[in-house]
Amino acid sequence: xxxxxxxxxxxxxxxxxxxxxxxxxxxxxxxxxxxxxxxxxxxxxxxxxxxxxxxxxxxxxxxxxxxxxxxxxxxxxxxxxxxxxxxxxxxxxxxxxxxxxxxxxxxxxxxxxxxxxxxxxxxxxxxxxxxxxxxxxxxxxxxxxxxxxxxxxxxxxxxxxxxxxxxxxxxxxxxxxxxxxxxxxxxxxxxxxxxxxxxxxxxxxxxxxxxxxxxxxxxxxxxxxxxxxxxxxxxxxxxxxxxxxxxxxxxxxxxxxxxxxxxxxxxxxxxxxxxxxxxxxxxxxxxxxxxxxxxxxxxxxxxxxxxxxxxxxxxxxxxxxxxxxxxxxxxxxxxxxxxxxxxxxxxxxxxxxxxxxxxxxxxxxxxxxxxxxxxxxxxxxxxxxxxxxxxxxxxxxxxxxxxxxxxxxxxxxxxxxxxxxxxxxxxxxxxxxxxxxxxxxxxxxxxxxxxxxx
Amino acid sequence: xxxxxxxxxxxxxxxxxxxxxxxxxxxxxxxxxxxxxxxxxxxxxxxxxxxxxxxxxxxxxxxxxxxxxxxxxxxxxxxxxxxxxxxxxxxxxxxxxxxxxxxxxxxxxxxxxxxxxxx
Numbered sequence: 001x002x003x004x005x006x007x008x009x010x011x012x013x014x015x016x017x018x019x020x021x022x023x024x025x026x027x028x029x030x031x032x033x034x035x036x037x038x039x040x041x042x043x044x045x046x047x048x049x050x051x052x053x054x055x056x057x058x059x060x061x062x063x064x065x066x067x068x069x070x071x072x073x074x075x076x077x078x079x080x081x082x083x084x085x086x087x088x089x090x091x092x093x094x095x096x097x098x099x100x101x102x103x104x105x106x107x108x109x110x111x112x113x114x115x116x117x118x119x120x121x122x123x124x125x126x127x128x129x130x131x132x133x134x135x136x137x138x139x140x141x142x143x144x145x146x147x148x149x150x151x152x153x154x155x156x157x158x159x160x161x162x163x164x165x166x167x168x169x170x171x172x173x174x175x176x177x178x179x180x181x182x183x184x185x186x187x188x189x190x191x192x193x194x195x196x197x198x199x200x201x202x203x204x205x206x207x208x209x210x211x212x213x214x215x216x217x218x219x220x221x222x223x224x225x226x227x228x229x230x231x232x233x234x235x236x237x238x239x240x241x242x243x244x245x246x247x248x249x250x251x252x253x254x255x256x257x258x259x260x261x262x263x264x265x266x267x268x269x270x271x272x273x274x275x276x277x278x279x280x281x282x283x284x285x286x287x288x289x290x291x292x293x294x295x296x297x298x299x300x301x302x303x304x305x306x307x308x309x310x311x312x313x314x315x316x317x318x319x320x321x322x323x324x325x326x327x328x329x330x331x332x333x334x335x336x337x338x339x340x341x342x343x344x345x346x347x348x349x350x351x352x353x354x355x356x357x358x359x360x361x362x363x364x365x366x367x368x369x370x371x372x373x374x375x376x377x378x379x380x381x382x383x384x385x386x387x388x389x390x391x392x393x394x395x396x397x398x399x400x401x402x403x404x405x406x407x408x409x410x411x412x413x414x415x416x417x418x419x420x421x422x423x424x425x426x427x428x429x430x431x432x433x434x435x436x437x438x439x440x441x442x443x444x445x446x447x448x449x450x451x452x453x454x
Numbered sequence: 455x456x457x458x459x460x461x462x463x464x465x466x467x468x469x470x471x472x473x474x475x476x477x478x479x480x481x482x483x484x485x486x487x488x489x490x491x492x493x494x495x496x497x498x499x500x501x502x503x504x505x506x507x508x509x510x511x512x513x514x515x516x517x518x519x520x521x522x523x524x525x526x527x528x529x530x531x532x533x534x535x536x537x538x539x540x541x542x543x544x545x546x547x548x549x550x551x552x553x554x555x556x557x558x559x560x561x562x563x564x565x566x567x568x569x570x571x572x573x
Contacts, residue, residue, distance in 0.1 A: 043536070044536065136472075136473050136474075136475075137474075137534070137536075138536070218468065218546075219466075219468075221466075224462065224463075261466055261483065264479070264481045264520050265466060265468040265479050266468075267479075268468075268477070268520075268524045269477070269479060270470035270471070270477055271470075271477060271479075271524055272475070272524075272526050273515060273526075274515050274517060274524055286517070287517070287519075288519065290519060291520060321537070324539070359539070361539035361540060363540070369541055369542075370541050370542035371506075371547070371548070373507050373508070373532070374539050374540065391541070395537075395539060430536060431536060432536050432537060433536050435473065
């Protein structure tokens with residue numbers, strides 16, 4: 001077999017719903033095994049879906065499904081392009097039924113849809129069990145109820161579903177890279193201990209999983225790193241050969257760029273030790289990876305090496321994280337910085353008196369909004385600006401305490417410095433998350449097939 | 455002879471997060487600058503730039519075949535996206551904090567890959 005083509009149409013739940021179109025066009029023009037992957041499941045998304053499922057057992061899949069799949073479903077089925085997505089979130093079976101309905105309403109042939117489940121371990125391990133396996137993040141021993149606890153499953157159940165003839169595979173939590181490795185295991189019949197090839201497939205998935213981040217998104221810096229046609233950036237396609245070497249490219253006629261630099265930035269994105277990137281199916285070593293431009297918007301990536309898979313699987317556990325409160329107010333024109341500084345002091349003084357334990361962050365948007373540290377107060381003395389927006393933020397398990405901060409910020413309108421304008425305030429419920437390492441015996445992946453017989 | 459530029463003039467950077475840990479990818483636009491960056495943009499130098507965030511650990515991994523470095527900074531995201539009071543809990547803007555570092559490069563290095571100078 002010559003090559004397997006894998007396109008990526010989403011790198012997160014908020015990604016563009018029209019990204020898939022040009023990728024599907026490009027895949028449809030090729031022959032051989034072709035797949036389209038969707039990564040839509042941030043840590044927080046899964047917990048929110050779990051909360052939704054508790055309200056309604058028919059829900060709990062990613063809302064991105066209804067936005068992203070309809071534009072491509074008919075064409076993919078017609079062209080034989082298989083779809084793999086983690087749209088299933090907290091309820092892959094319900095997502096599969098939703099896709100079935102979608103196909104019916106589009107009057108396309110009934111697809112075979114596989115749901116991959118078994119990532120949810122909330123019923124298998126208690127809060128105490130999870131706390132004892134925690135390696136990072138929120139303190140589970142002190143936390144209240146567990147909202148969600150999901151293992152990162154590997155690529156095998158996805159490959160199995162494709163082996164069984166699935167047109168569409170919906171999963172819950174799987175390693176993002178497994179969305180590409182699964183199709184490669186299926187297409188090339190790589191064995192489960194062919195570590196270098198599993199590493200290569202994991203690398204392909206890693207390069208694709210953030211969508212446009214490898215084709216010029218999260219990259220452009222005018223005059224330094226120019227990207228043509230960013231508004232119509234093309235999403236990536238990996239052409240993978242039987243050895244695991246691949247070319248990263250994008251659909252013809254789209255914007256964006258694929259070059260050595262876009263690929264290397266994504267290659268190391270969210271990696272810690274490049275010689276040991278832990279995935280459920282393999283440990284990927286990037287040390288000897290080579291990246292070479294072979295044509296316009298074509299970059300060859302080879303040299304991934306693999307070692308046996310880790311003994312444990314990572315899980316993300318979400319618990320209630322209290323509330324985040326934020327309020328903003330602007331000052332403009334002559335002496336704006338001094339008036340903003342005074343406003344900050346007024347709020348700080350009053351909140352310290354009314355809720356002494358509340359830790360308040362104050363930013364001056366336009367001067368310091370994303371850098372610095374919460375415990376370093378802003379200092380606007382001597383700052384020249386005609387327009388500065390103060391932002392107050394605090395978190396607490398107690399929404400009333402946060403309300404006091406927001407009230408004090410709003411009261412600046414009448415009782416604060418001159419010219420305070422445009423107050424906006426909001427309270428958002430938060431989820432806190434922790435990472436745990438879980439023994440493999442708790443992973444029991446299941447593949448359930450829905451729809452037309454093969 | 456050397457000349458002073460900012461890292462931004464010769465290198466690309468991208469940040470990513472995992473909980474309270476930040477990874478920062480630094481790639482030389484021209485591999486000829488790799489040695490200068492390796493010598494001057496050390497883990498210690500990057501830790502200094504992040505001093506306000508009090509990193510508990512900074513490690514630099516070198517990838518000479520890619521003319522790139524991966525920095526891993528522990529404890530710099532104020533708890534991360536689910537816990538930070540800041541607007542950028544992911545740390546997505548922090549790549550440009552590092553790109554502001556001044557660096558001395560060999561003056562005769564190819565000019566096509568350099569943009570701007572520090573005055």
